Amino acid sequence: MRILALVKRVPAPGARINITADEQYVDDKNLGHAISPHEECGVEAAVQLIEQHGGEATVMSMGADVSEEQLRAAVSVGMAKMVLVPTDGTPKDPQETAAALTAAIQQLEAEEGAFDLIIFGNESADQGGFQVGIRIAHALGRPMVNGIKGLDVDGASDGHILANREIDSGVEVYELPMPACVGVKEGINLPRYPTMKGRLASKKAELATVEAAGEAGGQAQVKLLSPPEVVNETVILGNGPDAAPAIVDLLEELGVM
Amino acid sequence: MTALVVVEHDRGAVPDAMFEALTAARGFGMPVHAAVTGDGAAEAAGVLGAWGAEVVHHATGANIGDYSPEAWGQAMVGVVEATSPSIVLSAGTDRGNELMAQVAARMDLPFVANCVEVSADGSSMTRAQWGGALHESATLTADTKLLSFAPHSIEATEQAAAGTVAEVAVDVDAGLARTMIKDRVVLSEGITLATAPVVVSGGRAVGSEEAFAPLEELAGELGGKVGCSRAVTNNGWRPHSDQVGQTGTRIAPQIYIASGISGATQHWVGAMGSKNILAINTDPEANMVVKAGWAVIGDLHEVIPAITEEVRKRKG
Ligand SMILES: Cc1cc2nc3c(=O)[nH]c(=O)nc-3n(C[C@H](O)[C@H](O)[C@H](O)COP(=O)(O)OP(=O)(O)OC[C@H]3O[C@@H](n4cnc5c(N)ncnc54)[C@H](O)[C@@H]3O)c2cc1C
Numbered sequence: 001m002r003i004l005a006l007v008k009r010v011p012a013p014g015a016r017i018n019i020t021a022d023e024q025y026v027d028d029k030n031l032g033h034a035i036s037p038h039e040e041c042g043v044e045a046a047v048q049l050i051e052q053h054g055g056e057a058t059v060m061s062m063g064a065d066v067s068e069e070q071l072r073a074a075v076s077v078g079m080a081k082m083v084l085v086p087t088d089g090t091p092k093d094p095q096e097t098a099a100a101l102t103a104a105i106q107q108l109e110a111e112e113g114a115f116d117l118i119i120f121g122n123e124s125a126d127q128g129g130f131q132v133g134i135r136i137a138h139a140l141g142r143p144m145v146n147g148i149k150g151l152d153v154d155g156a157s158d159g160h161i162l163a164n165r166e167i168d169s170g171v172e173v174y175e176l177p178m179p180a181c182v183g184v185k186e187g188i189n190l191p192r193y194p195t196m197k198g199r200l201a202s203k204k205a206e207l208a209t210v211e212a213a214g215e216a217g218g219q220a221q222v223k224l225l226s227p228p229e230v231v232n233e234t235v236i237l238g239n240g241p242d243a244a245p246a247i248v249d250l251l252e253e254l255g256v257m
Numbered sequence: 258m259t260a261l262v263v264v265e266h267d268r269g270a271v272p273d274a275m276f277e278a279l280t281a282a283r284g285f286g287m288p289v290h291a292a293v294t295g296d297g298a299a300e301a302a303g304v305l306g307a308w309g310a311e312v313v314h315h316a317t318g319a320n321i322g323d324y325s326p327e328a329w330g331q332a333m334v335g336v337v338e339a340t341s342p343s344i345v346l347s348a349g350t351d352r353g354n355e356l357m358a359q360v361a362a363r364m365d366l367p368f369v370a371n372c373v374e375v376s377a378d379g380s381s382m383t384r385a386q387w388g389g390a391l392h393e394s395a396t397l398t399a400d401t402k403l404l405s406f407a408p409h410s411i412e413a414t415e416q417a418a419a420g421t422v423a424e425v426a427v428d429v430d431a432g433l434a435r436t437m438i439k440d441r442v443v444l445s446e447g448i449t450l451a452t453a454p455v456v457v458s459g460g461r462a463v464g465s466e467e468a469f470a471p472l473e474e475l476a477g478e479l480g481g482k483v484g485c486s487r488a489v490t491n492n493g494w495r496p497h498s499d500q501v502g503q504t505g506t507r508i509a510p511q512i513y514i515a516s517g518i519s520g521a522t523q524h525w526v527g528a529m530g531s532k533n534i535l536a537i538n539t540d541p542e543a544n545m546v547v548k549a550g551w552a553v554i555g556d557l558h559e560v561i562p563a564i565t566e567e568v569r570k571r572k573g
């Protein structure tokens with residue numbers, strides 16, 4: 001199988017998300033960065049499928065040059081190749097992102113052959129547009145289901161893949177003919193930690209660059225703002241186990257006993 | 258000029274978030290229409306008039322059945338093309354956002370997901386980023402404006418309208434039925450993390466899989482569920498289905514007991530719908546303690562068993 005996973009570099013904020021003075025970015029000066037969690041699971045899903053069925057997995061990210069850090073992290077857990085679609089780092093709208101990534105995927109497929117499966121995150125952790133994967137799949141003329149919590153090639157008929165999605169009352173099973181696209185959710189698997197060997201491989205791996213761009217779409221970010229703060233006078237019920245009676249008084253008052 | 262609500266449903270069952278979207282649609286000051294398709298569409302159509310839908314367009318044709326993102330998305334395109342609404346909106350649920358993105362991709366239109374507030378003409382809005390931990394003020398330029406409303410951002414109110422059902426014949430290519438639901442597996446019913454009246458949660462400080470046993474006991478006594486933070490699922494101590502937060506479950510219990518959890522923004526957005534929050538933490542400055550209505554400063558390994566004991570004592 002040939003699999004492509006699409007990932008995005010995002011800051012990893014803590015107790016509060018601070019915004020830069022120009023109100024355009026999350027202030028990430030003192031923050032670490034990560035792959036969006038759903039996409040981190042997409043990488044793990046790609047690595048597991050390759051382990052089971054053979055083939056090659058590639059990871060792609062569009063963003064500023066620093067995104068190389070997340071691409072190398074993906075290689076350290078088992079992706080074979082990495083591709084950066086470089087930008088100036090300003091936030092792009094979903095149509096522009098999808099157009100650029102579609103062009104980049106088409107270039108890559110023209111050189112190396114089609115991907116049987118393209119794995120997206122259900123939504124990016126920061127912008128959360130819920131659409132880039134669906135737009136790309138449509139542009140490529142491939143089937144796509146979002147919100148996937150399970151993938152199975154063995155259980156499907158030949159040339160298909162089974163994809164599970166959770167709804168309130170249970171699990172829906174979709175069968176998609178490959179080449180196909182899916183958007184996965186955290187919980188589909190437990191991403192592994194890199195091994196020493198993986199870390200070394202990621203240091204040596206070669207970064208490929210594909211230049212691709214799209215036109216700005218109709219949605220534009222004006223500025224970022226903090227949602228209304230929750231202001232709470234916290235009532236301290238006590239210290240340590242001695243607080244138990246006060247806690248249970250509260251539980252009784254709330255009628256949950 | 259109409260505002261068209263793309264209605265997602267599961268074999269006729271319409272989620273509450275759709276009623277919020279219908280309520281939001283009435284805010285645009287134009288007639289509200291709705292669109293349904295697929296198995297159970299007639300049943301779904303029947304409830305929409307009560308929420309302000311004057312006309313319900315029922316898209317029918319070959320290759321439309323149980324939920325399918327592509328076939329249903331194409332059917333919705335058919336309704337949009339037949340009725341030329343100026344605003345098309347849905348609920349920011351999994352299916353709602355998915356259908357809107359399908360319509361957007363097929364019509365090459367922008368789509369603004371998870372709005373919390375939209376101007377009367379649909380050209381400017383506040384939307385949720387980071388699962389609601391951050392807001393973005395945005396503009397939308399398009400002849401047909403595609404939007405979804407983040408669940409719980411507005412309160413649904415009923416307003417009776419005719420709800421006249423009109424059939425619209427749509428063309429859905431057989432090739433698009435390829436992402437249909439093939440099978441459904443019913444999970445055991447009962448209370449879930451999302452609906453539990455009490456959630457007893459543990460974070461990194463719990464320390465191990467086994468150390469969740471006292472939390473299970475307390476949750477059991479209170480008829481609640483055990484939840485956790487991402488630090489816990491990352492360590493493999495609990496399944497992801499127990500995770501509260503941006504990439505986990507959004508909970509709304511009568512009381513959320515958060516022990517050994519620092520309260521990172523991505524955890525908070527999953528917990529903030531709780532009616533009451535009790536934080537148990539050794540650090541009085543922890544974000545969870547500061548934001549909670551109630552707190553106990555102390556070691557969760559001592560406090561949790563003490564609560565269970567006290568509950569049992571009072572139950573007699
Ligand atoms: C894009 C993105 C999405 C994310 N989504 C989620 C999500 O959905 N859900 C989620 O939970 N996280 C999510 N995270 C992770 C989040 O940022 C935090 O890393 C995580 O919530 C921290 O978990 P924690 O509070 O258990 O651990 P920590 O932050 O390490 O906190 C441990 C707490 O325990 C307290 N403590 C220590 N010892 C004791 C003791 N003996 N008794 C009582 N208290 C004690 C400490 O004072 C501290 O407050 C996400 C992160 C990113 C970047």
Ligand SMILES: Nc1ncnc2c1ncn2[C@@H]1O[C@H](COP(=O)(O)O)[C@@H](O)[C@H]1O
Pocket residue numbers: 006007008036038039060061062063094097119120121122123124125127128129130131132133
């Ligand atoms: N800049 C990007 N680089 C790579 N993949 C991306 C990028 N933006 C979005 N994606 C992919 O598209 C999915 C959906 O993104 P979104 O529409 O922003 O929610 C993400 O989970 C990623 O897999």
